[in-house]
Amino acid sequence: MKSIYQLLIIIFIVTVSCSKEKKGINTAQTESTPPPFKYWVWYGAGANVADSIHIKQFKKYASSGINAVLIDTRADADYLSKVAPLAIKEGLEVHAWMFTMNRPGDTTALKHPDWYMVSRSGKSCFDDRPYVDYYQWLSPSHPEARQHIWNLVEGLAKVEGIKSVHLDYIRYPDVFLPVGLLPKYNLVQNEELPDFDFDYSMASVDKFKKLFGKDITQAEVPAIDIEWKQFRLNEIKAVVDGAYDIAHKHGKDLTAAVFPYPEMADHMVRQRWDKWNIDAVMPMIYNNFYNEGLDWIEFATKQGLTDLKAKQTKLHTGLYLPEMTDNELAKAIAIAKQSGASGVAFFDIQESHFEVIKASH
Structure with missing residues (x-):
């Protein structure tokens, strides 16, 4: 009798195993197989672009092997709701790209001059902007400015079908330019210059003073004050972490464009x-x-991966394409793959690059 039971058990196991094989299920293989290398593109479409233009571009992306599109939403959930389905229909994963701390022309923020960052030289981004006119940076230390940003994140996160809210300019203005x-800009930046060192707004200075008992405006050399840094x-981390909670509350991921490492x-x-x-x-x-050179792509990618080693965060190497030849792009993609990145994100793809991207899969 015992041998009959054993035989029945063996038959059951074999049957289940065969069934899984027929369905393409292989647990051990699934667990050991890394996810496919992912291709992203930042898509900065204009506000008044016809649907047919969007669709044409999305078809081109999909046919070239691009998996995900980061759509410039200007933090407008209504606009995203109209454009996202066009990309999704072409098989693309959609991510809602938004300017975060830098909010040029933000009609809500412009009603509140005290929301803006201030330089060490006393210039407010509200009306005296560093480098370029579209640099209008909100202070992460101002509670109402921070909440405004979170409200924008939530509006985008509520849009059905998108995969993530994608934060750009999630930082302070450039202390040092590349x-x-x-x-x-005819600049020499060998030290932290007063015009490019932010945030000396009242919200930030007062908050720092409450936490550390110091008035940073009275510091002789603020650059060497480690607590201030x-x-x-x-403050930026707090904005990101809050946005992460909001995105996840609505079943979306949070992603970001960041500096090299x-x-x-x-x-x-x-x-x-x-x-x-x-x-x-x-x-x-x-x-x-x-x-x-291109070898720096490997260095920066690997450095970022090393710093993320203890976290679950994925890294996708961002590439700037206008100044890359087809051959250089092919090498850059290969470098990103070999360096261990989970994918590659393209900014400003040139026409000849589409065949290169397709061939790199």
């Missing part, structure tokens, strides 16, 4: 993204901005 851009890193981002723009609660980052490893 070296390749300095000649454009860490305070600003923490955490130590560099910390130094240049007060952004320590390896400390954030976030699902995926796209470091903008724009090598030509820094007068670097």
Whole structure:
């Protein structure tokens, strides 16, 4: 009798195993197989673009093997609701791209001059902007400005069908520009210059004073005050972590465009993204901005992955394409893959690049 039971058990196990094989189920293989390398693109469509133009572009992306599109929403949930379905219909994953701390032309924020960051030289981004006119940065320390940003995140996160809310300009203004851009502004930045060192707004200064008992405006050399630096890193982290909770509440991920790797981002723009609660980052490893070759893409990607080692955050290497030849792009994609990135994100794809992207799969 015992042998009959054993035989029945063996038959049952074999039957279940065969059934799983027929259905394509292989648990061990599934667990060991890494997810496919992902292709992203930032899509900065204009506000008054016809649906037919969007559809044409989305078809081109999909046919070239691009998986995900980061749609510039201008934080407008209604606009996203109209455009997202067009991309989804073409088989693309949609992510809602928004400007975060930098909010140029934000009609709500412009009613509140005290919401804006202020430089060490006393210039407010409300009406005296660093570098370019569209640099209108809100203070992460102002509770109403912070809530305004979270409200925008929530509006986008409620849109059906999207995968994530994607934060851009989630930092302070550039303390140091990439070296390749300095000649454009006729600048030499060998130290933290007063006009480019933010945030000395009342909201920030008062909050720092309450926490540390110091008036940073009276510091002889604020750049060497480590608590002041860490305070600003923490203020950005708080905005991100709050956005993460909001996105996840609505079943969406949180992603972000960030500077090349955490130590560099910390130094240049007060952004320590390896400390954030976030699902995926796209470091903008724009090598030509820094007068670097393609080998720097490997260095920056690996550095970012090393800093994220203890976290579940995925890293997708961001590439700036206008100054890349077809051959350079093919090499850059291969470098990102070999470096261990989960994918690659393209900014400003040129026409000839589509065949290169397709062939790289």
